[in-house]
Amino acid sequence: EDQVTQSPEALRLQEGESSSLNCSYTVSGLRGLFWYRQDPGKGPEFLFTLYSAGEEKEKERLKATLTKKESFLHITAPKPEDSATYLCAVQAYQKVTFGTGTKLQVIP
Amino acid sequence: DAGVIQSPRHEVTEMGQEVTLRCKPISGHDYLFWYRQTMMRGLELLIYFNNNVPIDDSGMPEDRFSAKMPNASFSTLKIQPSEPRDSAVYFCASSLGIYEQFFGPGTRLTVL
Numbered sequence: 724e725d726q727v728t729q730s731p732e733a734l735r736l737q738e739g740e741s742s743s744l745n746c747s748y749t750v751s752g753l754r755g756l757f758w759y760r761q762d763p764g765k766g767p768e769f770l771f772t773l774y775s776a777g778e779e780k781e782k783e784r785l786k787a788t789l790t791k792k793e794s795f796l797h798i799t800a801p802k803p804e805d806s807a808t809y810l811c812a813v814q815a816y817q818k819v820t821f822g823t824g825t826k827l828q829v830i831p
Numbered sequence: 832d833a834g835v836i837q838s839p840r841h842e843v844t845e846m847g848q849e850v851t852l853r854c855k856p857i858s859g860h861d862y863l864f865w866y867r868q869t870m871m872r873g874l875e876l877l878i879y880f881n882n883n884v885p886i887d888d889s890g891m892p893e894d895r896f897s898a899k900m901p902n903a904s905f906s907t908l909k910i911q912p913s914e915p916r917d918s919a920v921y922f923c924a925s926s927l928g929i930y931e932q933f934f935g936p937g938t939r940l941t942v943l
Contacts, residue, residue: 757931766835766922766934767874810874814929817886819864823873 725750727822729811735828739800744825746811747793756794758787759810761824767810801829835935837923843941849911852938855904856925864932865898865908866922874922880906881929913942 726749736742748756755774759767771780773789780787784805786797796809808824836855844850856863864879878888883900891898895914900906910917920939924932 755930764937766924766937767932769931769933772931817929819876819929819932821866821874821876 725813725815725818725820727811727813727820729809729822729825731825732823733826733828735830736798736801738802738829738831741797741799741801743798744796744809744827745793746796746822748811748813749792750813750815750820752815754814754816756789757812757814757819758785758794758796759812761808761810770809798827801827803829803831805829835923835925835933837921837935837938839938840936841939841941843943844913845943846914847912848942849909850913850917850940850942852908852921852923852940854906854908854923854935856906856923857933858904860925860927860933861903862926862929862932863900863906864924864926865906866924866934867919868922868937869919877908910940913940915942918942 728747730745755772757772758770761767771787776791778789784799788795806829808826810824811822812819838853861882865877866874868874877890878898880900898908918941920937922934922937924934926932
């Protein structure tokens with residue numbers, strides 16, 4: 724059975740304090756790994772797709788990386804508007820499994 | 832494009848009543864997904880369709896839940912009869928190919 728584990732469950736950072744969120748996975752035949760951002764009361768919003776180990780994607784203060792067993796979402800010099808829950812999902816053949824997310828709070 | 836549209840946004844009903852949630856996917860997308868999100872269990876995939884055909888409904892919790900997609904621009908998720916443990920936020924998402932998904936705003940269901 725495909726499994727996705729995200730850590731930490733919650734993270735509190737000072738504005739400007741860089742950190743990383745982790746997504747470890749066990750899946751047969753990884754087709755892709757996705758990162759989403761979810762704000763309270765809204766649906767998840769797509770951020771990145773990673774397809775193979777060694778791949779990296781960047782968007783503003785966010786950088787996602789992928790290895791054979793895990794993915795990291797690095798947040799550089801975060802701002803309060805980066806506060807949200809970040810979800811990781813893995814796609815195997817015809818199936819997508821989501822992790823439970825990391826709730827990030829960035830304090831001014 | 833308006834994005835994925837869901838209705839209603841909020842639904843409050845009493846135990847035993849039938850509940851129907853509606854979704855309009857993004858035009859041109861060939862995959863449609865129904866999810867349920869709770870604090871305890873996170874985001875759970877209930878069922879998904881490809882070209883209007885149900886592909887995997889293994890996440891549907893029990894026979895009280897059913898989903899249909901009569902055409903490419905409309906899908907429903909029905910719960911009959913509803914129970915308090917069905918209270919959750921239900922999301923619909925669509926995608927072009929089984930890749931990045933675009934989520935709707937969700938329906939917050941409360942069953943009393």
